Amino acid sequence: MMKALLLVAGLALPLVAAAAESAGVVKTAKGSVTIQRGAEKIAASPGSAVEAADRIATGADGSVGIILRDNTLLSAGPNSTLVLERFAFDSTTHAGTIDATVKRGTLSVVSGKIAKQSPGAVQFRTPNAILGVRGTEFVIDAGPGEE
Amino acid sequence: MHPAIPIIIISTIVALTAKEEKVAEKPREHVVLVPGADGKTGAVVIKSAGGEMVLDRPYAGADISAGGAIAPSQADAEKVRERFGAALEAQPPRPVSFLVYFVTNSDELTPESRQSFDQIKAELAKRPVPDVIVIGHTDRVGAVEYNDKLSLVRARAVRDALVAAGIPAGHIQEAGRGEREPLVPTADEVAEPRNRRVEINVR
Numbered sequence: 001m002m003k004a005l006l007l008v009a010g011l012a013l014p015l016v017a018a019a020a021e022s023a024g025v026v027k028t029a030k031g032s033v034t035i036q037r038g039a040e041k042i043a044a045s046p047g048s049a050v051e052a053a054d055r056i057a058t059g060a061d062g063s064v065g066i067i068l069r070d071n072t073l074l075s076a077g078p079n080s081t082l083v084l085e086r087f088a089f090d091s092t093t094h095a096g097t098i099d100a101t102v103k104r105g106t107l108s109v110v111s112g113k114i115a116k117q118s119p120g121a122v123q124f125r126t127p128n129a130i131l132g133v134r135g136t137e138f139v140i141d142a143g144p145g146e147e
Numbered sequence: 148m149h150p151a152i153p154i155i156i157i158s159t160i161v162a163l164t165a166k167e168e169k170v171a172e173k174p175r176e177h178v179v180l181v182p183g184a185d186g187k188t189g190a191v192v193i194k195s196a197g198g199e200m201v202l203d204r205p206y207a208g209a210d211i212s213a214g215g216a217i218a219p220s221q222a223d224a225e226k227v228r229e230r231f232g233a234a235l236e237a238q239p240p241r242p243v244s245f246l247v248y249f250v251t252n253s254d255e256l257t258p259e260s261r262q263s264f265d266q267i268k269a270e271l272a273k274r275p276v277p278d279v280i281v282i283g284h285t286d287r288v289g290a291v292e293y294n295d296k297l298s299l300v301r302a303r304a305v306r307d308a309l310v311a312a313g314i315p316a317g318h319i320q321e322a323g324r325g326e327r328e329p330l331v332p333t334a335d336e337v338a339e340p341r342n343r344r345v346e347i348n349v350r
Contacts, residue, residue: 027239027275027350047276063237067350071242077233091282091322092295108181108234110241111189126176129195129211136180136189138202139231143175 022049023087024068031078032059052087058105070096072112072122080105081145085125089114101125104145110137174210177230178202179222184241193217240274242350246330247305249343256308263347264312270349271314278350279314281306283323286342287335291325299323305345 026033026048033044036055042048050056050066058064058080065075070089076082081103089096094117102124115122115135122133126142180202182188190203196215202208206227208220228235245267247260271277283298283305302321310316329342 025276025278028237030237063233065237065239067239067242071348071350073239073241075234075237075239077231077237080234091280092324093327094324106231106234108231108238110183110238126178126211128176128213128215129178129193129217131178132192132194134190134192136191137183138178138180138191139227139234141177141230 022069023052023054023084023089024050024066024072024074026050026064027067028063028065028075030063031061033057033062033064050084052084055081055083057081068098068112070094070098070113072098072114073108073110074100075108077106079144080107080142082107093117096121098122099125102140102142103127104142107140107142108137109133109140111135174212174216174218176211177208177220178211179206179208179227179231180204181206181227239350242348243270245270245347245349246344247347248340248345249301249304256305261308264309267309267347267349268312268314271318274349277318279309279319280348280350281309281319281321282346282348283321284328284330284342284344284346285326286337286339287326287329287333288338289326289336295323295325297323298325301343301345305347309347 026044026046029045034057035042035044035048035050037051044064056064058076058078060078063077067073068087074082083101083103085101086097086099094113096114098114109124111122111133115133119134120132124131124133124140126140127145178191178193180188180191182205188205190201193200193209195211195217198217200209200217200219206222208222210218210220245263247263248257249255250257281302283302285294285298299321302323306319306321309319330344331339331341333339
């Protein structure tokens, strides 16, 4: 009970702080969308923070849209799992790194300031390939995956 | 006495086997390059155990098999919509930027710049959980480090003005780009008022 209360309090507060130094923010969410952060599993909704190492998963009825701090747009369709392995962004120099894995399902990507500044710093992995991004928009279907 | 029956059964088995093989060969993954909202198409480099492929034309696609073999394919707007409709529909609205300028030698915004605050508020009202990044820019007069600080000072001045105009402070972050992103390219140490601006990025 105590734990549940703490969890709710923890979710309610960071709505705004979320934007401060997180990797990104959930802007759209439909159906079942969860963010797994370490051992914790959070139901995601618009305003939820996204951190490096988060695993974002949608259910059969789910979809989610995220904006990263460098204005990269990531959006996933149903039955999709995305892991934001690494994220770094310097808002002065625009140096940074995005390393993400699409474990399964569909993802659309609109690249942001990091890819514009340093092609090669933005990578998306699928179970069988690595995509290097040179400033662009694209879609990935990673198949049904293993989960 | 229906000699045809066993033949039908056998052919069904053959068909099933063939179908299974087909399923195993079917590419697991699919990537398509989509033309950008600005009309330009970028590029994606795909690497796998089976090779490498560059996608650099609108709707150029690649099918990747479980073994890592990459085969080229061509999609179009409709095919992308069919397969990726839900993901595309979930895309957050694109960020938009407004530029504001200062009265020369002051931290006071020009009257035109003040007027754009209403547009900014209207844009914020349209968006789900909106946030704003205020990005200061300078011209190339002065050292890079000095301009980094100056651009942040300008960004903070605009942040304060937005807060005074009723935009919640918690929705706003600042950044200083210094002289790195001039609107009008110039040589170093050239004064250029159009570069002394603050960009209000609404997301």
